[in-house]
Amino acid sequence: MRYTFLLIVLMVSCSESVPPTTFNTVDIETVYSDSLSIRAIELMGNSLAFAANKGTFGTVDLGTGKVRANIERYHTSVPAFRAVAHTSTDFFMLSIESPALLYKTGGNGRMELVYKEEGEGVFYDAMTFLNDKDGIAIGDSVDGCLNIIITSDGGNTWSKLPCSQLPEGIEGEGAFAASNTNIKIKGDNIWMATTSGRILFSSDKGKSWETNQTPIKNGKPTEGIYSIDFYDENLGFAIGGDYTDPDASKANKAITKDGGKTWSLVADGSKPGYKSCVQFVPGSNGAGLVAIGFTGISYSSDMGKTWKELSKEPFFTIRFQNDSIAYAAGKNRISKLTFK
Numbered sequence: 001m002r003y004t005f006l007l008i009v010l011m012v013s014c015s016e017s018v019p020p021t022t023f024n025t026v027d028i029e030t031v032y033s034d035s036l037s038i039r040a041i042e043l044m045g046n047s048l049a050f051a052a053n054k055g056t057f058g059t060v061d062l063g064t065g066k067v068r069a070n071i072e073r074y075h076t077s078v079p080a081f082r083a084v085a086h087t088s089t090d091f092f093m094l095s096i097e098s099p100a101l102l103y104k105t106g107g108n109g110r111m112e113l114v115y116k117e118e119g120e121g122v123f124y125d126a127m128t129f130l131n132d133k134d135g136i137a138i139g140d141s142v143d144g145c146l147n148i149i150i151t152s153d154g155g156n157t158w159s160k161l162p163c164s165q166l167p168e169g170i171e172g173e174g175a176f177a178a179s180n181t182n183i184k185i186k187g188d189n190i191w192m193a194t195t196s197g198r199i200l201f202s203s204d205k206g207k208s209w210e211t212n213q214t215p216i217k218n219g220k221p222t223e224g225i226y227s228i229d230f231y232d233e234n235l236g237f238a239i240g241g242d243y244t245d246p247d248a249s250k251a252n253k254a255i256t257k258d259g260g261k262t263w264s265l266v267a268d269g270s271k272p273g274y275k276s277c278v279q280f281v282p283g284s285n286g287a288g289l290v291a292i293g294f295t296g297i298s299y300s301s302d303m304g305k306t307w308k309e310l311s312k313e314p315f316f317t318i319r320f321q322n323d324s325i326a327y328a329a330g331k332n333r334i335s336k337l338t339f340k
Helices: 002-016
Strands: 026-044 047-052 056-061 067-071 081-086 091-095 100-105 111-117 124-129 135-142 145-151 183-186 189-193 198-202 210-213 223-230 236-242 253-256 277-280 289-293 296-300 308-311 317-320 325-339
Touching: 026 056, 026 067, 026 091, 026 308, 026 317, 047 081, 047 325, 056 081, 081 135, 091 124, 111 145, 124 183, 135 183, 183 223, 189 223, 236 277, 277 317, 289 317, 289 325, 296 325
Parallel strands: 026 081, 081 124, 223 277
Antiparallel strands: 026 047, 026 325, 047 056, 056 067, 081 091, 091 100, 100 111, 124 135, 135 145, 183 189, 189 198, 198 210, 223 236, 236 253, 277 289, 289 296, 296 308, 317 325
16 A cells, blocks of 8 residues: 555656746846946845946845946046955955955945955956855966965955965966856855866865866967856856857857866857856756857757857846846846746
8 A cells, every 4th residue: 555655646746847947038128227337246135236347336126126326436446347246244346457456345335345456467357155254256367376365254354375275377377257157156166267268176165276177169368268157066067269259169168067077068069159158047957058148148958958049139147036037237237037
């Protein structure tokens, strides 16, 4: 009798299993517009935080649509922000060029400068937090190694990792400040993608590192990995190309199924070409991927083996709110994307 009951339970469970929805179209609704280049967005509860050039940063209330925007000035200049991150209590934004300026939310609704770095070659590209205490940011190579700063006190103080603690650098290696998706974290694991097609990996919050080479083309300064995402601790995807030759699709997409140790090219020589951001679709069992760039929006339902173009609308970066709604930012706008 028990076996009969178990069989019934299994049959009901299988019948209730619904495969992930595949997308055929995308509706695009602008929720914020201004004369800005917006490459960094972050979902924070029911709001979307952003930072851009011209020192501009702010939030969009996703319930009411209300936008709060402000300008952060540094002396007589206005920074260009391309990296943002958050903890459960604070929002962070990091500017690109020297002086690199890292701000966190402070008292009285103002931003507080918590890190500044000046010098030749200083250029930061992406930032994220592993938890409410540990955060990390990556920049282009300085003094022969990638510029990496970390915090372990919730972002109040930041310190640079010494070259002796990092893998040997490659001449001219950096990261593309295209969409704030050069870094991905899962638990204590950190993956960082570089212009040299390498993945730097740490399993201990950045204390020690190893490197793995991907087959993504990186022979020119404008080639390399522009964006990575991981669905879980094993399944990851990397995308790149050349923004000066955006139709080129040879060796610009790769997948890993062993946590980044080995990578294989997918859809090699097939569209899409250059994209600045790739994200797994939540709830898709790792099969769904959306890649965007100034060339439009492309979608794969089979882990990147085949792709279809859903829209020619240009964007730089995207974040999913759930399994069918995402927010994307680009030139002069932030938009709500509803996939169907």
